Amino acid sequence: MKILVTGGAGFIGSHIVDSYVKAGHDVAIIDNLATGKKENLNSKAKFYKADLTNKIEIQKILLKEKPDVINHQAAESSVVVSVKNPQQTFLNNTIGTVNLLQACVDAKVKRVIFASSGGCMYGDAKTVPTTETAPPSPLSPYGITKADGEFLLAFYAKEYGILYVALRYANVYGPRQDPHGEAGVVAIFLNKMLSKEKPVIFGDGSCVRDYVFVEDVAKANLLALTKAKNETINIGTGKGTSVKEVFKLLKKAVGYTEAPLYGPHRTGDLQRSILQISKAKKTLGWEPKTSLKDGLERTTRWFHGE
Numbered sequence: 637m638k639i640l641v642t643g644g645a646g647f648i649g650s651h652i653v654d655s656y657v658k659a660g661h662d663v664a665i666i667d668n669l670a671t672g673k674k675e676n677l678n679s680k681a682k683f684y685k686a687d688l689t690n691k692i693e694i695q696k697i698l699l700k701e702k703p704d705v706i707n708h709q710a711a712e713s714s715v716v717v718s719v720k721n722p723q724q725t726f727l728n729n730t731i732g733t734v735n736l737l738q739a740c741v742d743a744k745v746k747r748v749i750f751a752s753s754g755g756c757m758y759g760d761a762k763t764v765p766t767t768e769t770a771p772p773s774p775l776s777p778y779g780i781t782k783a784d785g786e787f788l789l790a791f792y793a794k795e796y797g798i799l800y801v802a803l804r805y806a807n808v809y810g811p812r813q814d815p816h817g818e819a820g821v822v823a824i825f826l827n828k829m830l831s832k833e834k835p836v837i838f839g840d841g842s843c844v845r846d847y848v849f850v851e852d853v854a855k856a857n858l859l860a861l862t863k864a865k866n867e868t869i870n871i872g873t874g875k876g877t878s879v880k881e882v883f884k885l886l887k888k889a890v891g892y893t894e895a896p897l898y899g900p901h902r903t904g905d906l907q908r909s910i911l912q913i914s915k916a917k918k919t920l921g922w923e924p925k926t927s928l929k930d931g932l933e934r935t936t937r938w939f940h941g942e
């Protein structure tokens with residue numbers, strides 16, 4: 637299969653590219669390297685340094701490549717940045733997605749897989765673990781752009797017959813996650829612990845998240861190449877872990893001995909976010925395989941350079 641991955645130089649996108657290449661697919665990447673890194677690029681994939689906001693260039697690349705499937709991971713992925721600069725986030729994420737989908741029509745792309753967000757889509761959900769049927773209630777410009785993306789997919793499916801699978805990720809962690817961003821507590825804590833600085837826990841550390849290992853997420857993207865049609869699917873573990881507990885597990889994996897620092901509670905941080913994942917099992921035949929303990933140990937080894 638010929639697949640074009642946007643954001644393929646990023647944290648999650650690069651693992652998806654690796655899994656597609658390993659499965660024998662012909663892969664091309666579009667990335668503007670805003671947060672993505674050249675060293676994440678798979679050498680067997682063709683690389684276009686291009687920006688999704690440039691509709692002419694994106695159309696040219698799609699017409700040249702004529703991929704069967706587009707996997708759309710590229711986005712401004714920081715909630716904090718989106719609050720500081722909403723215009724740029726809507727341009728990058730919403731208009732970027734429109735440019736891509738419009739180019740898909742011209743290039744006759746058959747299927748689009750989209751990186752959505754389970755953590756942001758449900759806001760402060762009434763029921764936790766949360767199913768896909770909960771109403772979209774994003775609380776940030778970033779979350780709104782993810783809802784935009786899903787509505788756009790439904791429009792292009794209805795109007796042009798482009799099949800879609802929107803994968804609503806929980807909190808993804810693993811090798812290659814940027815520790816210098818505003819999100820990604822595992823990478824941030826690991827980086828601090830290994831450089832002998834003290835990690836800061838915001839609030840009392842009781843906030844609960846659903847942590848899913850990046851290779852499990854890549855596997856869901858592999859299955860979504862052929863399974864499920866016009867579906868929105870949670871990709872998480874169904875299990876919640878507090879920030880305090882993540883700190884404890886990492887402390888053990890690293891052999892760190894210090895206590896954390898505590899900072900003020902961050903406005904907008906949800907108290908609990910856990911995804912219900914039975915639909916992923918039913919529609920994709922997917923289940924997470926990596927326990928948090930194993931995933932954190934593997935991530936620690938990567939941060940050690942092993």
Ligand SMILES: NC(=O)c1ccc[n+]([C@@H]2O[C@H](COP(=O)([O-])OP(=O)(O)OC[C@H]3O[C@@H](n4cnc5c(N)ncnc54)[C@H](O)[C@@H]3O)[C@@H](O)[C@H]2O)c1
Binds near residue numbers: 647668672689754807
């Ligand atoms: N990390 C998580 O826990 C998480 C959770 C839910 C959803 N997501 C979504 O998954 C996707 C991947 O996230 P990530 O954590 O790997 O982030 P990332 O920042 O590592 O990857 C995003 C990639 O997209 C590229 N990019 C951004 N804007 C672009 C543009 N206009 N044109 C071309 N390339 C562009 C960046 O350079 C980067 O390589 C994003 O869509 C994100 O919103 C991530």
